[in-house]
Amino acid sequence: MTDASTEQKGELGSFSQWLGVKIVEATGDRVVLAWDVRPELWQPYEIVHGGVHCAVVESAASLAAALWLGDRAKVVGVSNHTDFLRAVRDGRLVATATPIHRGRLQQLWLVDIVDDQGRAVARGQVRLQNLRNEHLAR
Template sequence: MAEGDPEDFAAAFNAASIDGWVSAMGLRLVRATGDGVEAELDVGPQHRQAYGIVHGGVHAGIIETLASVGAALHALPEGRSVVGLENHTSFLRAVRSGRLRAEARPLDRGRRTQVWEGSVRDEQGRLCATGRVRLLVLEPDAVLAGQRAGAPG
């Protein structure tokens, strides 16, 4: 994908700061399209659990975020939104510091559900976590937690 590609929504997403978890974690999208999402995160004290390694929830959250962004970008042109149904993340290598790089790609994009697969790697390119996220595709008039889906909350 060429730099500045109008189909890449990473810069707009980063500037909007619409996702509190993403902002709190310091996750930066590098590329964001309906066909794949890439991000990076500089590990800090807020990412570590008691043993001094990156918390598994951070890995799971990164994978779910990237899958959700990609799935939403695929669904939005039809006026639909998405919400996660399952996140299965496996932790393969402990990380204490440095920059994490992550990516997610679609495995299946159906009318009612999408399945995305993601990975998180350390600065040396070693695989730290992998995951699979299943998302429900919501119709434009769907209500989620008492509000129309996609409405700011």
């Protein structure tokens, strides 16, 4: 899943940039991301591809988890479960990540995605593993 090395610095990485995702708010307690729907993000039925929602859910959770963990370690995603609740073909979407559990070895984050009318579009949970820096050198 996601290696949060760029997220450690408060960045999202080139894939999220290609999606058009912008950081609205970013702390170790909450991350808010926003992006505009465009045809390049559609699946064949001209609605946002589910993979876009999964990617944004993972990006929001990874950024938040990395900010909370700071220099103590890095985080990598180990599970992403995202439910798609409403089809979207245009407008602005906002994803908000909040912690469910932040432990010594793992973190669990909830991410809600809403449309520009505040309606639920998708909801995801991401479990991340906290890896001390010496584990990454192997």
